[in-house]
Amino acid sequence: MLDHTTPDSLAAARSDGRAPTILVVTDAWRPQLNGVVHTLEELARSMAEEGIDVVFLTPQEFTTVPLPSYPEIRLAITSKRRVLAEMERIAPDYIHIATEGPLGMAARSACLERRLPFTTAYHTRFPEFISARLPIPESVSYWWLRRFHNSGNGMMVATKSLGAEMAARGFVRIKRWSRGVDTKLFDPAKRRDLGLPRPIFLNVGRVAVEKNLPAFLGLDLPGSKVVVGDGPDLAMLRQRYPDVHFLGRKLGEDLASVYASADVFVFPSRTDTFGNVMLEALASGVPVAAFPVTAPRDVLGEAGALSENLREAAFAALGIPKDIARDRAMTYSWRACAREFLGNLTRVPRGAFAARHLSLR
Known part of the structure; x- marks a missing residue:
């Protein structure tokens, strides 16, 4: 059964004096300017207001290479072993994999190997994105995406219609996660x-x-x-x-x-x-x-x-x-967006990172 954690239960987790930590693994990060990066930055800001720490694992911590035909996007050169080491160092209470790139794939493999619960998000229509650049059928890309997302404890989507579409494509454990806007800046x-x-x-x-x-x-x-x-x-x-x-x-x-x-x-x-x-x-x-x-x-x-x-x-x-x-x-609002995100998370079992017992092979 999924752990549908509520914001109130997250607040209760602070009773031991330690702020809960959410690890967000993302291939999309600065200097990129796009909806994924903006959403994650606003999420971290709203989490801080709730007294919750968000730690990002991004390409900035790794050697990177430019994405062919799109050099603004840098892809991390990494491995499951390296990501496991970072997870052990951070010892998060929750793990969220935001993207399906090299970092996201390594984090997914690490979680599956160690039976750590994690959530994912479907931010970008990669099948359409890829087919616009390469002769790869969308059906092939969607097959791969189903394997990626269906192995987690929930895939977050931004709208009800998108959730219905993805369900029709065979995706499961779909959760809503809307967005916000700064109505003071944009006026x-x-x-x-x-x-x-x-x-x-x-x-x-x-x-x-x-x-x-x-x-x-x-x-x-x-x-x-x-x-x-x-x-x-x-x-x-x-x-x-x-x-x-x-x-x-x-x-x-x-x-x-x-x-x-x-x-x-x-x-x-x-x-x-x-x-x-x-x-x-x-x-x-x-x-x-x-x-x-x-x-x-x-x-x-x-x-x-x-x-x-x-x-x-x-x-x-x-x-x-x-x-x-x-x-x-x-x-x-970004605050409502953050609280919806919190409610979708699944807690990592207590003690999963308590001892340095992970075999990083």
């Missing part, structure tokens, strides 16, 4: 004049093939199209779409100001599992236009316009009041 009050013709249609995110940006950039729309972000396709898209305003990477207040200054956020991705950028746009009072696919259907509600004709969706989104967008974002 309609930060709107300013960008010096561009209106309406302004905005996209923020990684400039890469899986984001399906040409579906937005090729639209016949009035006003201005603006793209914020960096990625492997940036130079190519700048050349192909000279009338689009590519602003590069922006962070913090600069990013918040651009969001609030837009009129519609266009989200052309068909493969994102959630899309944190949609919440940031909504919090900034900017309605969203998107295809009627899993993430937008679950996230947007009345704050978005969905259509297979993305141009029609963009025009429809212009008519959505900003306060509806803002109100939708206010229903999400």
Whole structure:
């Protein structure tokens, strides 16, 4: 039977004077800027407010090599033995494997060998991501992903629809884990004049093939199209779409100001599992236009316009009041996200790391 740990029981675990420790193993980490890294950083911040320690095992602790065709992503060179040694050193109360890369695979093997419970998360549609770059059928990738995730004590997904889809694909022990947004940073009050013709249609995110940006950039729309972000396709898209305003990477207040200054956020991705950028746009009072696919259907509600004709969706989104967008974002918080995550974890048996008895062979 799974241990459906509640936040209250985690608080009780602090009665011995030691804060519970959650080990999160992730192949996605700085300097990457994406939804996975952002979610994990916000998770750690919210956990600290709950008095819970989050320790990350990331590629920064290992020798790395660049991912072919995507050098921003560094892959760790590691082994089950090395990861077991790190687990013993950290002695976590809970183990969560966030990604399916080399570190995630080594951590999964270590947990299975030592019969340590662990949870996983499905952040990225790797079958679609891989098939966009290599001649590997999606069916093969999903077969491998089922082996990876079904061996744990639970796979977390961001939305109800995604959970239903993955269940239909043969994934089991699926748990909901939503997302949050900083409604103080992303605020309609930060709107300013960008010096561009209106309406302004905005996209923020990684400039890469899986984001399906040409579906937005090729639209016949009035006003201005603006793209914020960096990625492997940036130079190519700048050349192909000279009338689009590519602003590069922006962070913090600069990013918040651009969001609030837009009129519609266009989200052309068909493969994102959630899309944190949609919440940031909504919090900034900017309605969203998107295809009627899993993430937008679950996230947007009345704050978005969905259509297979993305141009029609963009025009429809212009008519959505900003306060509806803002109100939708206010229903999400990082604190609620953290508590949902806590409730999905399974405790490592007491004493599993009490003695240095692990045979690291």
